[in-house]
Amino acid sequence: MTRGTRPRKNRIEVWCNDHELARIKVNAENTRLSNSEFLRSLGNGYEPKSTFDREAIAELAKLHADQGRLGGLLKLWLSEKKGEGAPINNVRALLHKIEDLQMVIAKLVIEQSSNL
Numbered sequence: 001m002t003r004g005t006r007p008r009k010n011r012i013e014v015w016c017n018d019h020e021l022a023r024i025k026v027n028a029e030n031t032r033l034s035n036s037e038f039l040r041s042l043g044n045g046y047e048p049k050s051t052f053d054r055e056a057i058a059e060l061a062k063l064h065a066d067q068g069r070l071g072g073l074l075k076l077w078l079s080e081k082k083g084e085g086a087p088i089n090n091v092r093a094l095l096h097k098i099e100d101l102q103m104v105i106a107k108l109v110i111e112q113s114s115n116l
Contacts, residue, residue: 014039056108063108067101070094 016024028038031048041048074094077086086094 056111060105060108063101063105067098067105070098070101074098 024035024038028035031038033041033048038048074091077091077094
């Protein structure tokens with residue numbers, strides 16, 4: 001049987017229980033590989049990277065940029081002369097937004113760590 005760019009003429013049967021098969025399917029899906037490609041990659045010593053990793057990194061980068069903008073705004077407000085900066089309520093609200101973003105980032109990191 002030839003598929004793709006290289007011939008594949010050898011077949012290996014792998015016996016597993018229902019739970020193991022479900023995990024293989026989920027892991028293959030998460031790496032956007034077929035079950036065969038996933039198992040062949042593992043068998044050849046390559047560990048496919050999950051697409052969740054890339055999605056988490058993109059989300060963390062977005063949150064980091066948001067936090068940077070909020071920090072810049074806070075710095076601007078605090079560096080202005082006395083009485084010319086933002087009202088204290090606005091500064092406190094901004095600090096709460098920064099803390100909320102930190103919590104979201106921490107939650108994402110913990111979730112991704114548990115998936116490894």
